[in-house]
Amino acid sequence: MIVFQDIYKRFGKKEVLRGVSLNVPKGKIQYIIGTSGAGKSVLTKHLVGLIRPDKGRVLFDGRDITDCTEQEYFEVRRRVATVFQHATLFDSMTMAENVALPLRKHRGCKQKEALERAMEFLKQVQMADYAHRYPSDVGDGLRKRVAIARALTMEPEVVIFDEPTTGIDPLAAANVDQLMRHLSEQMTVTSIVISHDLRSIFRVADRVAMLYKGRVLLEGTPEEFRNTTNPVVRQFINGDAEGPMEFPGVGR
C-alpha cells in the first residue's frame, strides 16, 4: 500500500501540489490523470525520493519514507521501478548496457552476468535484436520498450509508468496495457500509471485519480469516472475545448 498524505510542493512561485492525498492499493493498477502541468509526475516522484515534499508524508508499505536520506532511498528504488516519460535511456550505452545498469548497481552483478540477464528482459519485450544498438538508432516506441525492460530487471513490487503509451502506435500501446495487466494479476505488481490515454484507462485501470488545481478532484473506479456528473471531469474525459476547466498558469 502506498499513501500520499496531504502533499504540498512548490517550485519557485508555482505551487504545483496543494494538499494531495491518495491511497494506492497493493497489486492494483492506479491511473493518475490530469492536464499537463497538473503535477502528476511530481506526485509520483515523491514516492522514490526524486522530489521531496514541502509538507505532507509519503508512506510505503506502512513505513514513513518522507525523510529518508538518498542512501536510504536506494532500498525504496530497488522495490519501485520507474518507466520515465522520455524513456531516458543513456545515449552512451547500448540497449543491453542500459538494461544491465540497475542489475550492476542495485544487485552488484558482474558486467557479463548483468548483460546476460539483460538479454532475457529484452527478449520479453521483443527487443533482443536491438540489444547492441544505441538508443539514438531507434524510434520512441522501441526505446520505451527497452525502458520497460530496464524497469522490470529489479523484479519490482511497484512500477511507475509515466505516459507509457504516448508516442507509440496503438498495437504497441495495447501490448503495454497487456503487460501492466500481466504484472498486476500474475505478479501482484502495483502499477501507478500517468496517462492521458483514455482508451487505455478504461481498458486496464483498477482505480483512477484526477489531479486538478493541485488537489485530487475525483478518485474512483473507471466506471465511476464514466458516470460522474462533475463537469470538470466530464470535460476532461470528453476532451471538450469549452467548459469549466481552468488550465495551469492561466488566470493566476
Place this chain on the structure above:
Amino acid sequence: MSQAIAQWMDSMVRLGRLFRQTFTSVLKGSLRRRRSQLIVQMYEIGNKSVLFITATLSILGMISVFQVLKQVEKIVPDFSMIGPAFIQMMIREFGPTITGLMIATRVGSGIAAEVGSMVVTEQVDALRMSNAKPVDYLVAPRFVACGIQTMMLSIYGVVVGVIAGSITAYVFWNISFGMFLRFDLVQWGDVVSGLLKALAYGFTIPIVASQAGLETKGGSEGVGAATTRAVVNASFAVVILDLLLSGFSYLVLYG
C-alpha cells in the same frame, strides 16, 4: 540585497558540495570503470578546442607584441627585453588565463547544455533510480578530463602565442628570433604559477558548468538559461581564481 547575498552564499555552498562529491568520487576510483568516458571527454574538451585555442592565442600574441612594440619605440629604442618580458607574461598570466576563459565559454556551455538536457529529459533521475550517482557518471569524467586538458592547452597556448608574437616582432620590427625567444626573465615561480592557474581553471570550470546543468529547471528554455549561467559563472570563476592565485604567487612563489 540581503536576499541576493543569501542566494549567492547558498549557491557557493552547493558548489562546494559538488566539488567535494566529485573529488571524493575520483578518489574512490569511479573512473576506473569509465576510462572510455574519460577518453571521450578528453577528446571533446581538449582535441576539439585545439583550433579555437590556436586562433585565439596566436591572434592575442600578435596583437600584444605589436601594441607593446608600438608604445615602447616611442620611449626607448632598445627592444632587447621585449621578447623575454612577453614570454614571462605569457607563461605566468596570458597563456593559462586566456585559455581558461576560452575553455569556460566553449566547454562550460557544452557541459551545461548536455547535463541540462539530461536533467529535463529525466536521464539524471533515471541514473538515481538505477542506484548510480550522477556525479560519478556525469561530473567526475569531465572534471578530470578538463583538468588535464586545460593544462595541456595552456602549455600549447603559450607556445602558439610566443611563436605568433616572435613572428610579428620579426616582420614589423625586424627583431631576430634569437633576440626575442629568450627566457632570461622566466623563473620557476612563473612556470609553477602558470601551471597552478591552468589546473585550477580546469578543475573549476566543469564543476561550475555541471552545477548549472544539474540545477536546470523547465524545458529547453531552462537548458538555455543554464548554459548562459554556466558561461557567465565559469568565466567569472576564472577571473576570481586569477586574482587569488596571482596574489598567492606574488606572496609565496616570488617571496
